Amino acid sequence: MDDSLITYLKNHAPNDAFEESDPVKASQDLFPTIAYTDSDKTEIAQWLITASHLGASGEDAAKAAERLSQLNTHLSSRTTLLGAKPSVADIAIYQKLAPLVAKWSAEERTGEQGYHHIVRHVDFVQNSPLFNLKLDDKVDVDVNNVVFKIKPIDAKAEKERKKKEKEAAAAAAVKAGGPTPTTLTGEQGAEGKKSKKDKVKDKAQAAGEAVASTVAGKAGPPEGAPTQKKEKKAKQPKPQKPAAVEKPLSPALIDLRVGHILKAEAHPNADSLYVSTIACGDAPGTDNTSEYEGQVVRTVCSGLNGLIPLAEMQNRKVVTVCNLKPVTMRGIKSCAMVLAASPKVVEGEDSHKGPVELVNPPADAKAGDRVFFEGWEGEPEAVLNPKKKIWETIQPGFTTTDALEVGFNVGEVPQLAGEGAEKKTGVAKLKTAAGICTVSTLKDAVVR
Incomplete structure (x- = not known):
C-alpha cells in the first residue's frame, strides 16, 4: 500500500x-x-x-x-x-x-x-457501517436525482424466457423420437381410463398375436407382456479438454502495432477528445472494425485535443494498442489506443498542461506491422482480460531514454524482474522489423 x-x-x-x-x-x-x-x-x-x-x-x-x-x-x-x-x-x-x-x-x-x-x-x-469510515466530508449523492434510469432485469420476463427454453428442449426431444414426461403421463393416463372389458380384449389380442408369431417361426413374448429390461451400457466418461495454458506475464501480451491515421476530427461530445480513423492491418470482418476508403479501420478516441494540433493528427503513422477491451467514450466506441509520451508530473502540478508527443514508428514501417520490446518477443493475447489488469501492471514500465528511444524499464515492474542470476535489468527498446520507435524531444518521459 x-x-x-x-x-x-x-x-x-x-x-x-x-x-x-x-x-x-x-x-x-x-x-x-x-x-x-x-x-x-x-x-x-x-x-x-x-x-x-x-x-x-x-x-x-x-x-x-x-x-x-x-x-x-x-x-x-x-x-x-x-x-x-x-x-x-x-x-x-x-x-x-x-x-x-x-x-x-x-x-x-x-x-x-x-x-x-x-x-x-x-x-x-x-x-455503510460495514466500512465504518470516520468522514467529516462525504460526497453529496441524491439517490432521487437520476438523469437516465438503467432498465432493471424483469424477473417475470426472465422466468418466461427460461420456461420457453425448457419447452423448446422438450419439443426437440419429441422430434428426435424420445419420450418426454408429458407424453409418458398421457399414455399412462389413457391406459388407466380403459374399462375391464377393454383390458380383457387387449390380453386376448396379445395372446392371439403370440400364437401367430410362433407358427411363423418368430416365437417371442406377446406384445404387452412383461419383458426383461435391457441392461444399460455404462457411459464412458467424456475426455476432458485440457486446461488452457495461461501465458506468463510479459509486455508481449500487449498487441502493439503500427497504425496509419487516415483522418482525425474533434469529438462532437467531448472537448478533450479526438476521434481518429486508423488502419491497423486488420483482416476484413475483424470484430470492432469498419471500412473507410477501401481499408479496414478502427475508430479510436484519444484525449489529445488541446495537447496536439489536429493538423498533426492527419495522415501519419503512430503506435497503437489493439487488444484492450473496446470502450464507449461519450457515445463513440473506441477500439484501440494511441501511444503518446508526456513528462513525469510532480504531485500538485497540472497533469494536462503538456507537452505531449506521439510515439513515432520507423519511417519505413507499414500499418499493421508488429511492434515489440526487444527481448520480450511472443504472441499477444486476443483481448486483454480487464480483471487480470495486464495493461495496468505492464504500462508503468513504458518510458523514453536520453537517446529519445521508447523502451520498457523492467525495474518499474518488479513482477517481471526475477531474482538471482536470472534477474532482468535495463531498458528494452521498442521496435518493429524496420527499426526503433522514438519520440521527438521528451527524455525520461511516461509513455501511455
Whole structure:
C-alpha cells in the first residue's frame, strides 16, 4: 500500500489497519470475519494498482475515461470490488474517486453515458457501517436525482424466457423420437381410463398375436407382456479438454502495432477528445472494425485535443494498442489506443498542461506491422482480460531514454524482474522489423 492510503486509513478507518503495509493483512484487520481466498488476495493487489492509476495526476482524459468505464462495468453486478466481500481495495478506490465524483455533474453521474455504478459504490462505502469510515466530508449523492434510469432485469420476463427454453428442449426431444414426461403421463393416463372389458380384449389380442408369431417361426413374448429390461451400457466418461495454458506475464501480451491515421476530427461530445480513423492491418470482418476508403479501420478516441494540433493528427503513422477491451467514450466506441509520451508530473502540478508527443514508428514501417520490446518477443493475447489488469501492471514500465528511444524499464515492474542470476535489468527498446520507435524531444518521459 502507498503512503497516502496508509495515512488515509490512519485518519478514517477503524481497527488500526494502517499499521499493516500488506493490503491483505490490512483487509483482515478491517474485516476479521471475512475469509479471503488466494484469488481474492490477488484481486485486492490488482485493484490497488488500479486505484493508484485513477489517482495519478499524469493520466490523460481518454485513458482516465477508459479506466472509469471498465470500473463502472465491473461494479454493475457487484456490491464491492470482490463481489460481496469488503476489502481495503474498496477504500482505496473510494479515496481516489470521492473528490472526482463530488465534482461530477448529474449527467456525468447518472446520464445515459454516466457512471451510475461508481456513484453507487462511493455512496455505499462512505455510508455503510460495514466500512465504518470516520468522514467529516462525504460526497453529496441524491439517490432521487437520476438523469437516465438503467432498465432493471424483469424477473417475470426472465422466468418466461427460461420456461420457453425448457419447452423448446422438450419439443426437440419429441422430434428426435424420445419420450418426454408429458407424453409418458398421457399414455399412462389413457391406459388407466380403459374399462375391464377393454383390458380383457387387449390380453386376448396379445395372446392371439403370440400364437401367430410362433407358427411363423418368430416365437417371442406377446406384445404387452412383461419383458426383461435391457441392461444399460455404462457411459464412458467424456475426455476432458485440457486446461488452457495461461501465458506468463510479459509486455508481449500487449498487441502493439503500427497504425496509419487516415483522418482525425474533434469529438462532437467531448472537448478533450479526438476521434481518429486508423488502419491497423486488420483482416476484413475483424470484430470492432469498419471500412473507410477501401481499408479496414478502427475508430479510436484519444484525449489529445488541446495537447496536439489536429493538423498533426492527419495522415501519419503512430503506435497503437489493439487488444484492450473496446470502450464507449461519450457515445463513440473506441477500439484501440494511441501511444503518446508526456513528462513525469510532480504531485500538485497540472497533469494536462503538456507537452505531449506521439510515439513515432520507423519511417519505413507499414500499418499493421508488429511492434515489440526487444527481448520480450511472443504472441499477444486476443483481448486483454480487464480483471487480470495486464495493461495496468505492464504500462508503468513504458518510458523514453536520453537517446529519445521508447523502451520498457523492467525495474518499474518488479513482477517481471526475477531474482538471482536470472534477474532482468535495463531498458528494452521498442521496435518493429524496420527499426526503433522514438519520440521527438521528451527524455525520461511516461509513455501511455
